[in-house]
Amino acid sequence: MSLTLIFGLYVFFLAAFTGYQVISKVPHLLHTPLMAFTNAISGISLVGSLLAAGGHYGTVSTVLGAVAVLAATINVVGGFLITDRMLRMFKKKGGAR
Amino acid sequence: MTLSLTETFVQLLYLAASILFVLGLKDLGDAQTARRGVLLAEVGMVAAVVGTLLYGVAVSGVIIRWEWIILAIVAGSAVGTGMGLWIPMTKMPERIALSHAFGGLAVGLVGVVEYLEHGGPHMTTLQVTATGLEVALGALTFTGSLMAFGKLQGFITGRPVTYPGQNASNVLMIAGTLGLIGLLVFMPEAAWAFYAVAALGVLLGVLLVLPIGGADMPVVICLLNSYAGLAAAATGFALGNNVLIICGALDGFSGFLLGMMMSKAMNRSFANVLFGAFGAAPEAKAVTAGATPAGPAPNVGSVEEAAEVLRAARSVIVVPGYGMAVSQAQHAVRDLANALQANGCDVRYAIHPVAGRMPGHMNVLLAEANVPYDHLFDLDVINDDFSATDVALVVGANDVVNPAARNNQSSPIYGMPILSADMAKTCLVLKRSLNAGFAGIENELFVRSNTMMVLGDAKKTLTQFTAALKE
Numbered sequence: 001m002s003l004t005l006i007f008g009l010y011v012f013f014l015a016a017f018t019g020y021q022v023i024s025k026v027p028h029l030l031h032t033p034l035m036a037f038t039n040a041i042s043g044i045s046l047v048g049s050l051l052a053a054g055g056h057y058g059t060v061s062t063v064l065g066a067v068a069v070l071a072a073t074i075n076v077v078g079g080f081l082i083t084d085r086m087l088r089m090f091k092k093k094g095g096a097r
Numbered sequence: 098m099t100l101s102l103t104e105t106f107v108q109l110l111y112l113a114a115s116i117l118f119v120l121g122l123k124d125l126g127d128a129q130t131a132r133r134g135v136l137l138a139e140v141g142m143v144a145a146v147v148g149t150l151l152y153g154v155a156v157s158g159v160i161i162r163w164e165w166i167i168l169a170i171v172a173g174s175a176v177g178t179g180m181g182l183w184i185p186m187t188k189m190p191e192r193i194a195l196s197h198a199f200g201g202l203a204v205g206l207v208g209v210v211e212y213l214e215h216g217g218p219h220m221t222t223l224q225v226t227a228t229g230l231e232v233a234l235g236a237l238t239f240t241g242s243l244m245a246f247g248k249l250q251g252f253i254t255g256r257p258v259t260y261p262g263q264n265a266s267n268v269l270m271i272a273g274t275l276g277l278i279g280l281l282v283f284m285p286e287a288a289w290a291f292y293a294v295a296a297l298g299v300l301l302g303v304l305l306v307l308p309i310g311g312a313d314m315p316v317v318i319c320l321l322n323s324y325a326g327l328a329a330a331a332t333g334f335a336l337g338n339n340v341l342i343i344c345g346a347l348d349g350f351s352g353f354l355l356g357m358m359m360s361k362a363m364n365r366s367f368a369n370v371l372f373g374a375f376g377a378a379p380e381a382k383a384v385t386a387g388a389t390p391a392g393p394a395p396n397v398g399s400v401e402e403a404a405e406v407l408r409a410a411r412s413v414i415v416v417p418g419y420g421m422a423v424s425q426a427q428h429a430v431r432d433l434a435n436a437l438q439a440n441g442c443d444v445r446y447a448i449h450p451v452a453g454r455m456p457g458h459m460n461v462l463l464a465e466a467n468v469p470y471d472h473l474f475d476l477d478v479i480n481d482d483f484s485a486t487d488v489a490l491v492v493g494a495n496d497v498v499n500p501a502a503r504n505n506q507s508s509p510i511y512g513m514p515i516l517s518a519d520m521a522k523t524c525l526v527l528k529r530s531l532n533a534g535f536a537g538i539e540n541e542l543f544v545r546s547n548t549m550m551v552l553g554d555a556k557k558t559l560t561q562f563t564a565a566l567k568e
Binding site: 018027029030051061081 | 114115118119121122123125126127128131132134135138139141142145146148149150152153157159160161162163165166168169170172173174176177178179180181182184186189192193196197199200202203204206207209210211213214221222223318319322325326329330332333334336337338339340341342343344345346347348349350351352354355448450455456457458460461464465467469470471473475
């Protein structure tokens with residue numbers, strides 16, 4: 001096993017544990033916004049796809065990379081907008097009451 | 098190993114992004130702070146993108162052209178803005194399924210480019226394993242989510258599709274995928290094996306979702322969320338990028354945890370949901386049900402009769418289900434609640450964890466209709482109050498109020514925690530028709546003596562109730 005793998009596994013499991021702690025405290029009320037939120041941050045795959053789309057590679061790689069950037073950007077922009085749109089609707093006391 | 102100044106800055110940006118994502122998730126734990134959480138994560142995402150571009154230009158020098166990047170970001174932002182601003186809340190499960198598909202596609206394609214450009218005999222064991230898993234999971238998430246989207250939209254039948262040997266062949270294909278990834282470790286140059294892994298992933302996504310019924314979609318959507326996250330984490334391992342590993346782990350565990358909660362709320366195991374083909378082959382059951390006229394007939398009431406019951410009620414608990422989403426009745430529910438409250442009646446809402454097609458589906462719809470969230474109650478909080486309530490108003494919910502889950506050991510949903518709507522003095526059930534529910538399970542609630550069924554479109558019926566109350 002390489003040291004890189006060991007370091008990676010440390011990061012993975014500590015993040016998973018942190019995620020477990022934080023996410024188990026999110027109430028049922030906010031589970032749909034939570035899914036939209038994790039969708040948005042899953043767009044972090046941009047970190048890989050930007051390098052593929054702009055890299056000194058052949059046409060196939062560049063086009064595949066550009067499609068990946070497109071899909072990830074849709075998730076980031078759409079995900080954050082829709083999460084915020086949902087959260088804006090949650091009000092403690094209704095207007096008419 | 099000492100990093101250059103620029104690379105140090107890049108790594109610090111990634112670290113900041115990771116911290117901001119975790120803090121954002123933490124803020125999402127409370128409706129009061131949730132919007133701040135979104136803002137934090139947005140800042141984190143900008144930091145990660147800036148860091149990546151800086152790395153590509155100034156550290157590795159990989160990025161040499163901008164036209165494709167700019168084109169894809171501009172187009173993606175336009176589509177994302179459109180989807181973010183104009184998709185109706187009732188379509189939220191579909192939109193979430195579709196975005197999992199995009200996530201899977203993005204990760205899968207990054208994996209293919211990885212292999213195309215850096216693949217071959219010099220790939221390390223870690224890189225080739227991670228890239229293989231990344232492509233398999235990405236492809237599976239892509240087609241699986243499209244299938245889920247198709248089922249939710251009605252392009253594909255919502256009923257489970259089964260055939261002989263289904264589970265065995267699926268297990269074989271999963272084993273085959275893992276076997277090929279194992280082979281790649283020893284022969285990283287075997288491109289055919291790499292593309293076979295991708296193809297098997299595409300196929301598995303379709304075949305694994307095929308036998309899962311529409312009512313189990315909440316669990317499937319959670320699992321696909323989880324797969325998308327794990328695929329991103331695998332990318333992180335392949336590229337040696339910690340922010341990807343962290344985001345992937347957060348995403349993967351969030352989906353897994355939500356899926357576990359959903360399965361638990363149905364008193365079923367993950368395995369049962371995935372391989373049980375719940376609600377399959379209902380034809381035989383439906384025929385026997387139709388052929389036996391033995392059971393008591395449901396008590397069907399008119400709108401006027403039901404409105405009388407509501408007028409006299411001092412307390413009402415509304416039980417919303419998927420039917421409310423289908424007929425987009427959330428605003429009509431809210432109008433009726435206003436009329437009832439004006440009449441001096443106490444109105445609350447009981448939300449079952451698996452009501453609807455995704456976790457929290459009902460909460461979002463009611464929030465859209467301006468129902469304050471402190472009127473919404475979870476199952477364990479409100480269930481004991483039904484017996485002291487005048488009217489339980491069931492709007493398009495079925496299995497989550499079926500008493501068979503409590504007392505009929507032969508029922509497929511036996512043991513599932515249900516909302517005790519049958520305990521209320523009167524149970525008003527709004528339903529489109531008298532047909533059996535989705536899973537073909539008879540609901541004995543409908544034939545109870547304290548139940549009154551009002552047939553027809555829920556939105557129309559609710560509007561008529563409101564009009565009657567205002568007279």
